[in-house]
Amino acid sequence: VSTEIEDRVALSLRDRADRDVDTDTLLTGAVRRGRRRLVRQRVSWLGVIAVLVAGTVTFGVLRPYPVIGRHTAASPWNDLTPRSLDDTLMPPAAPAGSRTALQDPAAVGGDPGLLHLSVGPLPGHYVSASWATGSGEENVVLADADEAARVRAGSSPVDQDVMISLTTGPDDGTHGATIVGAGPTVLDGTFTLGGATVSDYLVPGGKEADTRLLRWQPAPGLLVQVTTAADDRKARLIAAAVRLDTVHRCVVPFRLTQPPTGTATACQLTFSLTPVPLATTIEGASGSGTSYTLIHGADRMFVETKQYTGTGNPCGVTDGTLRPPSFSTVQLDSGTGRAYAHWESVPDASHLEACQPIGGMVVSVTTVGASYTTADAVRVVNGLRPAGQLDRPDTWPASPLL
Amino acid sequence: VADGDPADDDPADEETLLGFEEYVRTRGPALVRFARLVAGDDQLGEDLVQEVLARAYPRWHRIVRSDRPEVYLRRAVVNARASWWRRLSSREQPHATANRDVPAGGDPSGPAGERDAMWREVSRLTVRQRAVVVLRYYEDLDDATIAEILGCSTVTVRTHAMRALAALRGRLAPETSGVCREH
Numbered sequence: 161v162s163t164e165i166e167d168r169v170a171l172s173l174r175d176r177a178d179r180d181v182d183t184d185t186l187l188t189g190a191v192r193r194g195r196r197r198l199v200r201q202r203v204s205w206l207g208v209i210a211v212l213v214a215g216t217v218t219f220g221v222l223r224p225y226p227v228i229g230r231h232t233a234a235s236p237w238n239d240l241t242p243r244s245l246d247d248t249l250m251p252p253a254a255p256a257g258s259r260t261a262l263q264d265p266a267a268v269g270g271d272p273g274l275l276h277l278s279v280g281p282l283p284g285h286y287v288s289a290s291w292a293t294g295s296g297e298e299n300v301v302l303a304d305a306d307e308a309a310r311v312r313a314g315s316s317p318v319d320q321d322v323m324i325s326l327t328t329g330p331d332d333g334t335h336g337a338t339i340v341g342a343g344p345t346v347l348d349g350t351f352t353l354g355g356a357t358v359s360d361y362l363v364p365g366g367k368e369a370d371t372r373l374l375r376w377q378p379a380p381g382l383l384v385q386v387t388t389a390a391d392d393r394k395a396r397l398i399a400a401a402v403r404l405d406t407v408h409r410c411v412v413p414f415r416l417t418q419p420p421t422g423t424a425t426a427c428q429l430t431f432s433l434t435p436v437p438l439a440t441t442i443e444g445a446s447g448s449g450t451s452y453t454l455i456h457g458a459d460r461m462f463v464e465t466k467q468y469t470g471t472g473n474p475c476g477v478t479d480g481t482l483r484p485p486s487f488s489t490v491q492l493d494s495g496t497g498r499a500y501a502h503w504e505s506v507p508d509a510s511h512l513e514a515c516q517p518i519g520g521m522v523v524s525v526t527t528v529g530a531s532y533t534t535a536d537a538v539r540v541v542n543g544l545r546p547a548g549q550l551d552r553p554d555t556w557p558a559s560p561l562l
Numbered sequence: 563v564a565d566g567d568p569a570d571d572d573p574a575d576e577e578t579l580l581g582f583e584e585y586v587r588t589r590g591p592a593l594v595r596f597a598r599l600v601a602g603d604d605q606l607g608e609d610l611v612q613e614v615l616a617r618a619y620p621r622w623h624r625i626v627r628s629d630r631p632e633v634y635l636r637r638a639v640v641n642a643r644a645s646w647w648r649r650l651s652s653r654e655q656p657h658a659t660a661n662r663d664v665p666a667g668g669d670p671s672g673p674a675g676e677r678d679a680m681w682r683e684v685s686r687l688t689v690r691q692r693a694v695v696v697l698r699y700y701e702d703l704d705d706a707t708i709a710e711i712l713g714c715s716t717v718t719v720r721t722h723a724m725r726a727l728a729a730l731r732g733r734l735a736p737e738t739s740g741v742c743r744e745h
Contacts, residue, residue: 163727165727165730165731165734166699166727168676168677168680169680169684169695169699169727169730170699170700171677171680172676172677172678172680172681172684173599173681173684173695173696173699173700174700175674175677175681176598176599176677176681177595177596177598177599177700178595179595179598179604181590181591181594181595181608183586183587183590183591186586186590186594186608186611186612186615187583187586187587187590189612189616190586190611190612190615190616190619191582191583191619192616193612193613193615193616193619194582194615194616194617194618194619194620303715304715323717323721363720363724371717371720371721387717387721388717389715389716389717
């Protein structure tokens with residue numbers, strides 16, 4: 161049953177989208193561009209073959225870039241046996257003596273270099289973990305194995321991704337927008353966890369699996385929320401696995417020798433057991449990367465890295481003939497001869513895509529607001545230097561700012 | 563979407579080429595409309611579709627063989643709009659500025675004005691939230707198909723949808739919906 165707001169959204173979208181489309185222009189342009197692309201691929205592929213041949217002759221075998229994590233065998237999905245997350249999905253530990261969330265709730269989400277949320281052994285088989293801190297909130301998203309792996313394992317196709325959030329402040333009902341506006345969310349029960357009362361909500365999924373949302377206040381000023389499609393029993397085991405008595409570091413594999421103006425506010429760290437070739441990486445797919453956010457007044461700059469594990473071109477747009485009008489080419493400082501970047505200026509953000517792999521990473525900078533310019537973004541990319549060993553996050557700095 | 567895949571074959575046999583053209587003629591307009599909404603900008607949406615179709619062209623025979631060109635191309639449009647790195651900062655996705663070609667004038671409290679106001683708020687959603695909203699309420703797809711297009715889980719789809727609706731509800735009627743913080 162659709163709600164009034166859903167009806168209004170649908171009406172607005174139809175009103176907005178249903179305008180004429182010039183199919184002839186679309187087809188002509190697509191075929192012309194497609195043919196160019198085809199020709200270019202043939203040429204570039206010949207070049208790749210030449211490089212491979214040369215590499216084999218010179219070095220015997222070409223080594224791929226190092227990859228965070230490793231493949232592990234799938235385990236049964238519906239097994240409720242708690243297991244520790246794979247070590248490679250965990251961020252490095254903070255120095256001994258760091259104050260935990262329980263000791264200092266106000267510290268949650270306050271330092272982009274520290275993570276106060278963790279998990280102990282929990283049911284499920286997770287292949288990636290994304291840890292984030294900033295703006296008074298921390299969260300971790302644990303993604304289970306992909307559909308193909310599930311099929312191979314012969315287990316249920318019901319996804320079991322888990323999102324755990326930790327925020328500060330009183331439980332005034334506003335925590336977790338996931339429950340606000342969800343419609344027929346129902347309180348399905350309560351139980352006690354470490355002395356706190358956990359509210360167990362059910363968000364009916366209609367044709368899809370239901371979502372379960374567990375929320376509790378483990379200490380004054382702290383709120384925890386678990387969202388998962390797992391059943392009630394498993395969800396409660398996941399809640400019981402939430403740890404607030406440890407501190408980890410949110411680290412990045414780079415330093416900025418030419419940092420922009422601004423203050424660091426947020427960090428996100430994604431580890432994956434399954435390396436995904438960058439050229440096929442999509443939203444939600446597992447892939448390792450980092451994000452560091454700087455803020456200057458109301459404006460923001462995101463400096464992000466992604467591991468480069470493929471042999472294809474990591475950039476979506478690489479050729480002037482294919483660039484939409486909003487793109488322009490930016491020259492980077494590099495002696496490699498492969499330095500190029502694209503500056504995309506779009507209404508909601510401007511984006512510098514540095515396609516040159518730097519130490520096994522590709523780098524991007526997104527700016528929001530007028531106080532960060534193209535020159536700032538280029539300077540940041542030019543000044544970015546790998547720090548630590550890419551496959552050893554414990555060697556990465558907690559801040560890229562020197 | 564793979565780019566520069568060396569395994570791409572020549573699509574230029576007559577049958578494949580005709581199939582591509584037929585697809586663009588029959589399904590291209592729907593793809594453009596979808597892209598306009600996801601991009602939040604008509605021109606950008608059309609650019610994205612042309613780019614996506616150009617990339618699909620060299621491998622069209624394989625895409626067709628997958629029997630899911632609709633899913634493939636919509637995924638490609640979303641990817642083109644919100645490239646992989648933006649996932650990492652999705653919690654802090656900037657809000658879009660008001661769309662430049664939103665019609666001005668008219669009665670803002672009338673039906674057209676209300677639809678414009680709603681669209682402006684939709685365009686302020688993060689790219690991922692907007693994509694889910696468009697796929698759900700314009701394309702009328704189920705969560706499983708949306709998840710397939712976006713390459714994420716259905717939980718993520720529902721989370722995006724719930725957050726998007728909560729945000730829209732809060733922005734359009736802040737005096738009645740209470741405080742709702744968007745993460």
